[in-house]
Amino acid sequence: MPISEIGGYKKFPRVVCLTMKTALFKNFGKPDENVGIHNIPTPEPGPDQLRLRIHFSPIHPSDLNLIEGIYGILPELPACPGGEACATIDAVGEELQTQFTVGTPVILPQRPTAGTWSEHLLVHPREIHPLPSGIDLEQASMLALNPATAWGLLEFFTPLSPGDWIVFNAANSAVGYALIQLAQQRGLKTLAFVRREEAMAELQELGADLVLLDHADSLAQAREAFDGKPPRLALNAVGGDSALRLMDLLANEGVHVTYGAMSRRSLKVPNKFLIFKRITLTGFWVTRWLQSASIEEVSTMLNELAELMKNHQLHMPVAEVFPIDEVQAALLAAQGDRRQGKILLKF
Numbered sequence: 001m002p003i004s005e006i007g008g009y010k011k012f013p014r015v016v017c018l019t020m021k022t023a024l025f026k027n028f029g030k031p032d033e034n035v036g037i038h039n040i041p042t043p044e045p046g047p048d049q050l051r052l053r054i055h056f057s058p059i060h061p062s063d064l065n066l067i068e069g070i071y072g073i074l075p076e077l078p079a080c081p082g083g084e085a086c087a088t089i090d091a092v093g094e095e096l097q098t099q100f101t102v103g104t105p106v107i108l109p110q111r112p113t114a115g116t117w118s119e120h121l122l123v124h125p126r127e128i129h130p131l132p133s134g135i136d137l138e139q140a141s142m143l144a145l146n147p148a149t150a151w152g153l154l155e156f157f158t159p160l161s162p163g164d165w166i167v168f169n170a171a172n173s174a175v176g177y178a179l180i181q182l183a184q185q186r187g188l189k190t191l192a193f194v195r196r197e198e199a200m201a202e203l204q205e206l207g208a209d210l211v212l213l214d215h216a217d218s219l220a221q222a223r224e225a226f227d228g229k230p231p232r233l234a235l236n237a238v239g240g241d242s243a244l245r246l247m248d249l250l251a252n253e254g255v256h257v258t259y260g261a262m263s264r265r266s267l268k269v270p271n272k273f274l275i276f277k278r279i280t281l282t283g284f285w286v287t288r289w290l291q292s293a294s295i296e297e298v299s300t301m302l303n304e305l306a307e308l309m310k311n312h313q314l315h316m317p318v319a320e321v322f323p324i325d326e327v328q329a330a331l332l333a334a335q336g337d338r339r340q341g342k343i344l345l346k347f
């Protein structure tokens with residue numbers, strides 16, 4: 001496939017003879033059937049660009065939704081999938097020679113259409129964030145989306161004080177893992193709902209205050225644990241009845257934030273929650289926040305998360321790491337239920 005036909009590379013036609021492996025999809029559809037590996041020329045950076053050598057990139061539900069053609073932003077086709085990655089600077093454009101050094105570890109702050117499933121990627125300096133030395137690169141590849149989402153969910157919706165409860169579903173997801181760890185840093189108490197028993201022990205070990213199965217029978221036990229101080233923040237990544245149970249547990253005037261839709265079921269809100277409890281229903285999309293926030297705000301957040309990760313106070317579970325050549329197997333694994341962590345691609 002000529003390089004000029006590939007989304008994201010159209011603007012950078014200068015190439016050298018070396019080739020690189022890149023994942024591409026030409027049509028929207030089932031991820032494991034539509035994404036293939038192609039050898040294409042390795043691009044050379046323009047004067048104000050950096051070339052990255054990608055090391056690890058995770059497969060997120062948003063990547064799957066993007067390949068399926070059902071995400072909030074869609075790329076021009078053909079396109080390379082992948083929204084975040086950990087990389088090192090590999091070549092520096094003429095104008096940037098005094099500011100950047102080859103070998104510096106960086107992440108790409110999450111952008112759903114970044115196209116990170118490739119051995120190399122050309123970027124402008126504003127598209128990367130430097131990492132502290134000594135941080136684990138595999139872990140760092142998962143820093144910019146889910147921990148950033150958890151950070152935003154705790155930061156933006158309602159004031160919280162140490163000792164306050166928060167409640168959330170899909171708690172064994174990557175966002176859930178980050179929520180438990182960041183809530184702990186803030187002295188918040190966590191009620192973590194999961195949909196299967198096998199996922200409970202790992203979250204208790206991680207430090208969740210209470211882990212319950214996500215069904216109606218668990219509500220009484222949750223209320224008992226709150227001891228008259230119900231949560232003012234509920235975080236919903238599932239939808240349907242699970243989202244309603246979170247509303248049921250909220251305090252009067254609490255805030256219910258939807259940030260995911262794993263069950264693909266809509267919210268049908270009983271009127272009483274709006275009339276008598278006066279809860280606020282809202283949503284969060286970290287991509288939108290990253291687009292609107294200043295570089296300083298985003299850097300402050302990423303530096304805080306990177307320090308926690310470097311000091312092993314923020315750890316994201318990994319189910320399996322696949323070489324880029326096995327992208328279809330990796331996509332099948334990522335689409336499967338009951339994973340114990342992220343599927344990563346290694347380049």
Ligand SMILES: NC(=O)c1ccc[n+]([C@@H]2O[C@H](COP(=O)([O-])OP(=O)(O)OC[C@H]3O[C@@H](n4cnc5c(N)ncnc54)[C@H](OP(=O)(O)O)[C@@H]3O)[C@@H](O)[C@H]2O)c1
Nearest residue numbers: 061149172173174175259260261262263284285286337338
């Ligand atoms: N709004 C934002 O800015 C933003 C940012 C990041 C993520 N998200 C969303 O947050 C959610 C979690 O993302 P992630 O990367 O953390 O996920 P993940 O690590 O891939 O984990 C997926 C989670 O969803 C659960 N799940 C899968 N299918 C389900 C179903 N049909 N009903 C209920 N639960 C189901 C899984 O449970 P099992 O382990 O039992 O299979 C697991 O807990 C996704 O919806 C994602 O799109 C949103």
